[in-house]
Amino acid sequence: MKLENICNYASHIFYYTFYFKVESKLNKWLLKIPHQSTNMNEIVRNKLIATARAKGEQTITYQELSDQCELGLVMRDSEYARSEIGRILGEISAYEHRHERPLLSALVLTKGSNYEGDGFFKICEELGFGPWRKLQKDITFPIIQMKRCYAFWKDEENFGRYY
Numbered sequence: 001m002k003l004e005n006i007c008n009y010a011s012h013i014f015y016y017t018f019y020f021k022v023e024s025k026l027n028k029w030l031l032k033i034p035h036q037s038t039n040m041n042e043i044v045r046n047k048l049i050a051t052a053r054a055k056g057e058q059t060i061t062y063q064e065l066s067d068q069c070e071l072g073l074v075m076r077d078s079e080y081a082r083s084e085i086g087r088i089l090g091e092i093s094a095y096e097h098r099h100e101r102p103l104l105s106a107l108v109l110t111k112g113s114n115y116e117g118d119g120f121f122k123i124c125e126e127l128g129f130g131p132w133r134k135l136q137k138d139i140t141f142p143i144i145q146m147k148r149c150y151a152f153w154k155d156e157e158n159f160g161r162y163y
Helices: 003-053 060-070 079-098 119-128 132-137 142-153 158-161
Strands: none
Touching: 003 060, 003 079, 003 142, 060 079, 079 119, 119 132, 119 142, 142 158
C-alpha cells in the first residue's frame, strides 16, 4: 500500500470514529429534548392556567412568560427565542384544542402592542378556526378566546379535572 493511500485510509478512520462519537453524544442529548420540552410545556401551561384564574382578567407578555417560567429566552434579541416560545405555545394550544379546551395562548400578548403575535393566529388557522390574516383582523376573535379561557379555568370543576 502506498503511503498516500495509508494516510487517506487513516484520515477516513479518524473522521468516521470522530463523527460517530460526536453523533452518538448528540443523539443522546437529543433524546433528552422531548422530556425537557414536555416539562417546559407543563410549566408554561401551568403558568397560563394560573394567569387565567387570577383575579380580574389577566394577560401576560411573551417576555414575562419566559421570565416567570425560567425559560431563559430574551424576545427582543433573538429570533430563536421568539420561535421557541411560539413552538411551546403552539404545542400547548394544539393539546388544549385536542381536548376541547380553550386556547391558553390567547392570554399571551406582545409587549407594547398588547395583542397576540402572528404565531397565535397561525396556530388557530392550523386548528381550523379560519385563515390567520382574517382572524388577526377580527378584533373580537382573540377577546372571545381570552374570555373562554377565563370562564373555563376559573370554574373549580374544570380546574380540578384538567389541571
